[in-house]
Amino acid sequence: KAGVTQTPRYLIKTRGQQVTLSCSPISGHRSVSWYQQTPGQGLQFLFEYFSETQRNKGNFPGRFSGRQFSNSRSEMNVSTLELGDSALYLCASREEGYLEQYFGPGTRLTVT
């Protein structure tokens, strides 16, 4: 099976802009989670989607949002970008009923 894919892999944006990141899960995996990874904070949970519904949300401001489509692909959006949003954004998928998550290669976002 193909692994989790994320696009784009690298992105440079300016403060105040918005960005959309995309994630395609492993075939058959209906749960998709998003994480932000920074050197200072480590891996922090953003949200989880299952069957097009947000099932869990981490402690991030409303500027961070996401959605999931009927084919389980997911997107996350960050509006009004701040310098502190520079991070590696990781998407992970899992099969329902299983706890192990499988990560994509990430999108490296740099905000200038």
Add this chain to the structure above:
Amino acid sequence: EDKVVQSPLSLVVHEGDTVTLNCSYEVTNFRSLLWYKQEKKAPTFLFMLTSSGIEKKSGRLSSILDKKELFSILNITATQTGDSAVYLCAVGGSARQLTFGSGTQLTVLP
């Protein structure tokens, strides 16, 4: 709030050494503890442990969970330079999401 603490934060060893990485946790309604290896990019899944006292092994890597004392260890024997990575510990609780520790940076010198 679920919490995961890993130690040490970093470790430098020579090839052939054995290392032990530690992970302690506090979680509501523990379901699982997972270990991941992260090199330059995505974390790759190593082990998932749900039962106390049962060792999981994969080649030179092994891990065990102590649910009474709320910790897990990851052992790597006969280390190689390819083992250099950040090792992440995560726990799954009632919220179904994973809470990650800050990781242990392992550097294996030739």
